[in-house]
Amino acid sequence: MHEAAEYCRKMHPMWQGPLAVPGGDRQSPIDIVVRKSVFDSELKPLVPDYDPKTCQQIWNNGYSFLVEYDDTTDKSTLKGGPLQDTFRLCQFHFHWGESNAWGSEHTVDRRLFPAELHLVHWNSDKYSLFEEAVMEDNGLAVIGVFLKVGKRHEGLQKLVDALPTIRHKDSVVEFTRFDPACLLPANTDDYWTYHGSLTTPPLTESVSWIVMKQHIEVSHDQLAVFRSLLFTSAEEEVQKSMVNNFRVQQSLCGRTVRSSFT
């Protein structure tokens, strides 16, 4: 495990929690060992179909910031890829480090990225609420996208501009007409996929992970605004910067990571 990640785990109370659900053998995140992934020609292209009008609010939940979507209808969905059913977008959020040297949850051949985007969807063919789906083994599908520091991401800026209004834990503001498709890389056909878990409590093993091979680029300054958020609420005396909000890599426990590309 990357020494920085180990350092963060030791130093950060939030992540000294359970390293895995007791008996959990499909925990996330993991290190994706490229040469051990297995090409599966049955894997289809992803079909994300998002309606920006379903975007509702952005809030600081004390772990990350979440952009939440109206998931009472199938207006914003994900199909295809490794999925047999239709999955409804409910929220997206990020994980990042205090420095650009680390911050992602998944790694590729041990390579850490400065941040990682998670687009969270639940199986609306089988369940009627996210809260139900989160407990079932094929309940959720999460797309992971790595962020690298480079050119400014124009689509991200609207979100970055909203962050100072939700600096503290539990603050929420209206946030509308944001198309999360703008955060996907140009190539969404190349991905790795495996069965895993949520990376924060309740850590339930209900996730089909779809990790994009191609990253997106954001500017140094855009990522710096992520780090201006706070874990703490306005009332707390000691304010803590929201950084290193990632879980360390978990053991694969014999799982196979499939790839949609050779």
Ligand SMILES: NS(=O)(=O)c1cccc(F)c1
């Ligand atoms: N970080 S994550 O595994 O995408 C996640 C954690 C908790 C809840 C959720 F909907 C998604």
Ligand SMILES: [Zn+2]
């Ligand atoms: Zn996440």
